[in-house]
Amino acid sequence: NAGVMQNPRHLVRRRGQEARLRCSPMKGHSHVYWYRQLPEEGLKFMVYLQKENIIDESGMPKERFSAEFPKEGPSILRIQQVVRGDSAAYFCASSAAGQINSPLHFGNGTRLTVT
Amino acid sequence: QKEVEQNSGPLSVPEGAIASLNCTYSDRGSQSFFWYRQYSGKSPELIMSIYSNGDKEDGRFTAQLNKASQYVSLLIRDSQPSDSATYLCAVSFTGGGNKLTFGTGTQLKVEL
Numbered sequence: 479n480a481g482v483m484q485n486p487r488h489l490v491r492r493r494g495q496e497a498r499l500r501c502s503p504m505k506g507h508s509h510v511y512w513y514r515q516l517p518e519e520g521l522k523f524m525v526y527l528q529k530e531n532i533i534d535e536s537g538m539p540k541e542r543f544s545a546e547f548p549k550e551g552p553s554i555l556r557i558q559q560v561v562r563g564d565s566a567a568y569f570c571a572s573s574a575a576g577q578i579n580s581p582l583h584f585g586n587g588t589r590l591t592v593t
Numbered sequence: 594q595k596e597v598e599q600n601s602g603p604l605s606v607p608e609g610a611i612a613s614l615n616c617t618y619s620d621r622g623s624q625s626f627f628w629y630r631q632y633s634g635k636s637p638e639l640i641m642s643i644y645s646n647g648d649k650e651d652g653r654f655t656a657q658l659n660k661a662s663q664y665v666s667l668l669i670r671d672s673q674p675s676d677s678a679t680y681l682c683a684v685s686f687t688g689g690g691n692k693l694t695f696g697t698g699t700q701l702k703v704e705l
Contacts, residue, residue: 509691520681520697521637526690534692569636573691579625579644580691582683584636 480505482572482585483552490591497557497564499588503572509533510553511571511582512545521569527553560592595620595686599696607704612669614699616682619663625685626658626665627693632678641667672703 483502491497503510512524526534527547538545542560547553557564567589571582596619606612614628625644629637643649643656643665655668665684669676679698686694 511692513695521683521695523692523694526692533690575691579642581627581639581642582691582693583639584629586636 482507482570482583484568484570484585484588486588487586488589488591490593491560492593493561494559497560497590497592499555499557499568499570499590500552501555501570501572501585502552503570504574504583507572507574507583509573509575509580510547511573512553512555513569513571513584515567515569515587517566524555557590560590562592565590565592595684595689595694597682597684597694597696599682599699601697602700603702604699605702605704606672608672608674610672612672612676612701612703614667614669614680614682614701616665616667616696617663618665618682618684618686618694620684620686621660621663622687623660623663623684624687626656627683627685628654628656628665628667629681629683629695630678631681631698637681669701672701674703674705677701677703 513521523537525545542558567587569587571584573580628641631637641656649656653670657666681698682696683693
């Protein structure tokens, strides 16, 4: 039973390019969460999605960042015109339901480096 | 601003000792509490969840919750070098659905 799958594991982009990070939730999970972890810092919530819906995007920067979770296919976190400050580990997590007792299961993350 | 606070450490304990990790949170109405372990360069791994006051034991791990004091802790008995990692406290705040707010983590070092 595959866990949360994220790709790519490592992504290098030059300033001004676009970064696309993909996340496939665990089988049977329909809720996806994106978190960002800067070096030596904790996990910061970015966005919570269900299929075709953004439930909570309170942690998303207002510009350049967007997320989607289409009916078919993985969830995508898109960062346009990347800057050096976007360099971080981006983790996706999924849960079986949106209830508060459903634990989150994390993928291995995508390490984004902006040069 | 709803917050989760942890001492960043490092917390150093000798092998075989009890490691005690602490966490406080700001929202009295919070209902779900989790401890994750994160090895350097790896993803967070769920090790304990607790939802009601008191203790919950799972192997060498015990989670303790005191909602009146807004305090949750994790005890690791018979600490092993393989327990050396960063331990993240996570809280599901009222009205946040299943969104978790994480502390910055406590680095634990178990020394031979």
